[in-house]
Amino acid sequence: MTFEPTRPAIAVRDLRKSFGDQVVLDGIDLTVPSGTVFALLGPNGAGKTTIVRILSTLIGADGGDLRVAGHDVVREPDSVRAAIGVTGQFAAVDNLLTGEENLLLMAALHHLGKRAGRRRAAELLDRFGLTEAARKPVATYSGGMRRRLDLAMGLVGDPRVVFLDEPTTGLDPRSRRGLWDVVRGLVADGVTVLLTTQYLEEADQLADRIALLDHGRLVAEGTAAELKRQVPGGHVRLSFSDPRDLAAAARALGGGSADDDELTLRVPGDGGVRSLRALLDRLDDAGVEVGDLTVHTPDLDDVFLALTGGTDRADRAKESAR
Structure with missing residues (x-):
C-alpha cells in the first residue's frame, strides 16, 4: 500500500490494552494528520508509552483498528516498521562505538549498501551537528549529543512517521531546545511526529494538536489554545x-x-x-x-491539573480558577 500525504499518518479507533486485570488503554481514538506534531500528554501511568509501543509493533493491542502510514498495524507489521522511526526515553546507543559507527550499524540493519550507508551517516551527522564528534566514542558525548545521535539513528531508514517517547528526559534547557529545533526541521521536511512528553512547555512549543490522557482514557484533545479555553481562570x-x-x-x-x-x-x-x-x-x-x-489566560499547567487526576480532578479545576 502506497503512503499518501492526504491520508492521516496515524489513525487509531477504539484502542484497548490491559495487563492482567489492569486496564491501561480504554477505547482510545486518535487521528494524526501527515506532516504535523501530535503530542500525548498525561501523568505517569496514563498510557502514553503503551500507545507508542503498540503503534510501533513492539507489543500487541487487545482491540482496535490501528493504521500507521496507511498500513494496518496488526496485519502489516513489517510495512509499519519500514515506515517508522522510534526514539525511546533513554538513548539506545552503543557507548563503545563512535557516533559514525552507530549510524553505520543502523544502515547495515536497514540493508543499505556500504557506499549508501556512509553517505546517509554523513548526512545525518551533519544535520544533527555531530560531524566533529563523529569518530569519538559515544561514551564521551554529552546528554544532548547522545539524544541527537539516538534520533539520527532512528532516521537512517528515512521514515515518514517518527515516534518520540519523552525524547528530552534528563536534558538541560539548552539541549532540550536544540532537540526542539531538530523536531521542527523534521516536520518542515514532511515527517509526522508523535511525541509523548511530561514537559508542558514542550507540547505548547511543538505540537499542532495535543491529546491529554488520564487513566487510559482520552480526556481532551485540541490545539494548545483550544485546551486552554476549556479551563476557567482567564x-x-x-x-x-x-x-x-x-x-x-x-x-x-x-x-x-x-x-x-x-x-x-x-x-x-x-x-x-x-x-x-x-x-x-x-x-x-x-x-x-x-x-x-x-x-x-490559563496555561497548559492549568489544563493538566484541571483535566487529570481522577477523583480530585474537580478540586484541582476549582483551584486553577482562583
Missing part, C-alpha cells in the same frame, strides 16, 4: 491611576475583584479580541480612563 487585569476611575470601572463592568491598594480591577474574561473590545467600549461609554491592561 481574566483581564485593569490598572488605574485614580481611585475614582477604579470605582467607576467596577460599576460599569458590573463588579470584578478590586484591589484598592494596588488600584487594580480583575475582571473574568477569555482574553479574546471580541470580549476585550466590548470591555473597552463599556469603559469608554462610562468615561473611565484605564492606565494599563493585561490579559491572563
Whole structure:
C-alpha cells in the first residue's frame, strides 16, 4: 500500500490494552494528520508509552483498528516498521562505538549498501551537528549529543512517521531546545511526529494538536489554545491611576475583584479580541480612563491539573480558577 500525504499518518479507533486485570488503554481514538506534531500528554501511568509501543509493533493491542502510514498495524507489521522511526526515553546507543559507527550499524540493519550507508551517516551527522564528534566514542558525548545521535539513528531508514517517547528526559534547557529545533526541521521536511512528553512547555512549543490522557482514557484533545479555553481562570487585569476611575470601572463592568491598594480591577474574561473590545467600549461609554491592561489566560499547567487526576480532578479545576 502506497503512503499518501492526504491520508492521516496515524489513525487509531477504539484502542484497548490491559495487563492482567489492569486496564491501561480504554477505547482510545486518535487521528494524526501527515506532516504535523501530535503530542500525548498525561501523568505517569496514563498510557502514553503503551500507545507508542503498540503503534510501533513492539507489543500487541487487545482491540482496535490501528493504521500507521496507511498500513494496518496488526496485519502489516513489517510495512509499519519500514515506515517508522522510534526514539525511546533513554538513548539506545552503543557507548563503545563512535557516533559514525552507530549510524553505520543502523544502515547495515536497514540493508543499505556500504557506499549508501556512509553517505546517509554523513548526512545525518551533519544535520544533527555531530560531524566533529563523529569518530569519538559515544561514551564521551554529552546528554544532548547522545539524544541527537539516538534520533539520527532512528532516521537512517528515512521514515515518514517518527515516534518520540519523552525524547528530552534528563536534558538541560539548552539541549532540550536544540532537540526542539531538530523536531521542527523534521516536520518542515514532511515527517509526522508523535511525541509523548511530561514537559508542558514542550507540547505548547511543538505540537499542532495535543491529546491529554488520564487513566487510559482520552480526556481532551485540541490545539494548545483550544485546551486552554476549556479551563476557567482567564481574566483581564485593569490598572488605574485614580481611585475614582477604579470605582467607576467596577460599576460599569458590573463588579470584578478590586484591589484598592494596588488600584487594580480583575475582571473574568477569555482574553479574546471580541470580549476585550466590548470591555473597552463599556469603559469608554462610562468615561473611565484605564492606565494599563493585561490579559491572563490559563496555561497548559492549568489544563493538566484541571483535566487529570481522577477523583480530585474537580478540586484541582476549582483551584486553577482562583
